[in-house]
Amino acid sequence: MKGITIVLGLAACIDTALAHYRWTSLVANGTKSADYYYVRQNTNxxxxxxDVTSTDIRCNAGGLSGSSTNVATLTAGSTVGFQLDQSIYHIGPILVYMSKAPSAVGSYDGSGSWFKISQLGPTFSSGAINWPTQVDKYSFTIPKSVPSGQYLLRVEHIGLHQGNQAKGAQFYISCANVNVVGGGSGAPGPTIKLPGGYSATDPGILFNPYYPVPTSYTFPGPAVWSG
Known part of the structure; x- marks a missing residue:
């Protein structure tokens, strides 16, 4: 996984539409799905x-309904991933959440509780911060003890290239409809609601990645539940 290094005095990245990207496919059992086959199509x-106070923060604009989206069967403990339509360009972390659907996941709007299962942030060295960029896929593990059932599986990359200003952070989000089998009796947590679990002033959202060069990063949301 390549990275991009920010050193002292580096100017903010220029925000262009060409640098934007979408999580379009789910990767399971080593196979990449067709675009928006298991991933909910957005209108964005x-x-x-x-806007972290909008319901769009759940599954992107137009992503609250997944009735026309297929459901992927995933085995608890297996490695899965999300594929992008192009490589991540902006600096910022990657986070993955799950939310259990009360019934069929296709009709679930994500209004329940969310727990985090994975996150990837920067590494630090003397006078530099190194972010995970220039990647077009992010892989992670479905916790082995997560209870079986249907879930929304949510991925986001938070673009922080303008994070040093109020409401400058950019959230690139997709949700997939999944059915977890072979699960356990774990109690996922801590949990948050979306919206509600993020604030525009959270230190990992209102964040200056440039100068003075940061020596730490605080992920927004709850701690990772590994099961």
């Missing part, structure tokens, strides 16, 4: 969500 094209 490749524009990010910027």
């Amino acid at each position: 094209y490749n524009s990010p969500v910027t």
